Amino acid sequence: MRYHAAKTFEEAASIAAKADGVTRFLAGGTDVLVQLRAGLVTPDDLIDLKHIDGVQDITRLDDGGWEIGVAVAGARLGAHEALCADWPGVVEGMELVGSTQVQGRATLTGNLCNGSPAADGVPGLVAAGAVAKIVGPDGMREIPIEEIPAGPGKTTLAKGELIAAVRLPARGAGGGDAYQRFIPRTEMDIAVAGCAINLRVEGDTITEARVAIGAVAPTIRLVPEAAELLVGSTLDAATADALAAAVSAAANPITDKRGTSEFRTEVVGVLARRVAQTAYDRAKGDRS
Amino acid sequence: MSKIHVTTTVNGDSVEFLADPRETLLDCLRDHLDLTGTKEGCGTGDCGACSVTLDGTLVCSCLVLGIEAEGREIGTIEGLAQGHELHPLQRKFIEHAALQCGFCTPGFLVAAKALLDKNPNPTETEVRYWLAGNLCRCTGYDKIVRAVMDAAEEMRKEAV
Numbered sequence: 001m002r003y004h005a006a007k008t009f010e011e012a013a014s015i016a017a018k019a020d021g022v023t024r025f026l027a028g029g030t031d032v033l034v035q036l037r038a039g040l041v042t043p044d045d046l047i048d049l050k051h052i053d054g055v056q057d058i059t060r061l062d063d064g065g066w067e068i069g070v071a072v073a074g075a076r077l078g079a080h081e082a083l084c085a086d087w088p089g090v091v092e093g094m095e096l097v098g099s100t101q102v103q104g105r106a107t108l109t110g111n112l113c114n115g116s117p118a119a120d121g122v123p124g125l126v127a128a129g130a131v132a133k134i135v136g137p138d139g140m141r142e143i144p145i146e147e148i149p150a151g152p153g154k155t156t157l158a159k160g161e162l163i164a165a166v167r168l169p170a171r172g173a174g175g176g177d178a179y180q181r182f183i184p185r186t187e188m189d190i191a192v193a194g195c196a197i198n199l200r201v202e203g204d205t206i207t208e209a210r211v212a213i214g215a216v217a218p219t220i221r222l223v224p225e226a227a228e229l230l231v232g233s234t235l236d237a238a239t240a241d242a243l244a245a246a247v248s249a250a251a252n253p254i255t256d257k258r259g260t261s262e263f264r265t266e267v268v269g270v271l272a273r274r275v276a277q278t279a280y281d282r283a284k285g286d287r288s
Numbered sequence: 289m290s291k292i293h294v295t296t297t298v299n300g301d302s303v304e305f306l307a308d309p310r311e312t313l314l315d316c317l318r319d320h321l322d323l324t325g326t327k328e329g330c331g332t333g334d335c336g337a338c339s340v341t342l343d344g345t346l347v348c349s350c351l352v353l354g355i356e357a358e359g360r361e362i363g364t365i366e367g368l369a370q371g372h373e374l375h376p377l378q379r380k381f382i383e384h385a386a387l388q389c390g391f392c393t394p395g396f397l398v399a400a401k402a403l404l405d406k407n408p409n410p411t412e413t414e415v416r417y418w419l420a421g422n423l424c425r426c427t428g429y430d431k432i433v434r435a436v437m438d439a440a441e442e443m444r445k446e447a448v
Contacts, residue, residue, distance in 0.1 A: 001309050001310050002309070003292065003309035003353075003355055026353075026356075028351075029351055029352065029353065029356075030333055030351050033312065033333075033350070033351045033352075033353070034332045034333060034351070036310065037312075037331050037332060037350075038332070046309065048356070050356070073345070075345065098333070098421065099333075099336065099420055099421020099422075100346055100399065100402075100403075100418050100419075100420070100421050101333065101336055101339055101346050101347050101348040101351075101399070101421045102333055102348070102351070102421065104342070104345040104346050104347040105345075105347050105348075105351060105352070187417060187420040188420050188421065
């Protein structure tokens with residue numbers, strides 16, 4: 001295994017593009033090192049991104065949005081008051097990943113690139129309308145987060161491409177987001193089903209919404225037909241019922257040791273109903 | 289495969305070692321620096337037995353490469369006691385019998401110290417959530433939680 005401490009994203013992309021064996025990028029390492037130890041993936045080239053300027057930064061952009069560096073650990077997101085105030089759903093999703101120790105290292109981008117359908121950090125990003133800033137052999141491009149996952153353990157990134165940062169849009173007035181997952185206990189487990197909702201209100205009426213679901217399909221998925229039901233409503237009981245039904249209908253889960261397909265389908269609808277309420281309350285100014 | 293020279297700080301002392309790039313920080317602490325207080329439990333970041341601090345942040349040393357320690361500051365269980373005087377957490381673990389086999393204990397102590405450095409007055413719930421990444425198969429956790437709460441109380445009184 002060759003270890004490279006890249007100094008720029010272009011250098012990292014160039015090393016990866018020229019490599020002919022297995023390549024892995026190293027940020028938090030909480031997936032890469034586990035795979036290395038288990039013998040699942042032994043990289044020929046391991047490219048450490050933590051020596052690149054700015055990778056540890058959480059930056060407020062001129063337009064009011066946020067840029068989160070590729071090596072920012074979960075614990076740092078949770079400690080950032082202004083980011084938590086703007087995007088509590090994004091932060092609470094990432095904070096569900098692993099233990100205190102894992103939070104000291106694990107990153108949002110790593111959670112995304114590991115490609116797990118159950119990644120807790122990702123539905124919040126998708127619901128928020130976040131984009132990934134990608135550097136590759138052909139330069140830089142930005143694509144929506146929901147276009148990155150391609151299936152369990154797979155992404156749409158081409159050889160030599162890597163994510164340099166994640167960008168969240170400006171929160172703006174009347175916005176709220178939330179994420180919840182179901183696990184059979186309260187801590188340290190992998191989502192059986194998860195749902196993130198981001199919405200905006202004017203008065204009591206929802207004017208914009210995005211709904212994302214996790215652990216109930218081969219990838220984390222945006223559910224536009226569920227979001228459409230929310231827009232124009234005041235989240236009355238009939239809307240909440242319709243939302244739950246639409247989210248359950250969009251689910252296409254497997255049955256495994258964590259839960260059956262039927263259970264996941266049901267539960268993701270229940271979560272959508274609860275998450276919509278939390279996002280709605282936050283949009284109306286409840287900071288809990 | 290060529291080894292890489294690493295210079296780092298462990299418990300305030302400058303140290304250096306030669307690391308294979310595949311070796312974890314845990315391997316390097318134990319095998320190159322003879323700091324065997326840090327234990328390997330699962331080796332996959334699930335059990336917390338290998339907990340250390342990296343620039344003050346609590347991490348699993350099995351999920352950090354030794355070469356990543358270059359220029360950083362590492363804190364291990366060996367840095368907890370001041371000479372022969374045990375840290376209050378260590379004394380309270382003994383008083384409350386918060387260990388049986390002891391294998392998880394260094395990880396619990398390092399993790400608990402990181403909590404009290406950040407939050408000197410945690411609730412029992414906060415202690416339990418903070419330590420959720422440290423597994424103990426002997427004690428059932430209650431004695432550990434009580435020891436941490438008691439140590440925190442004593443340390444708050446000393447700080448006044």
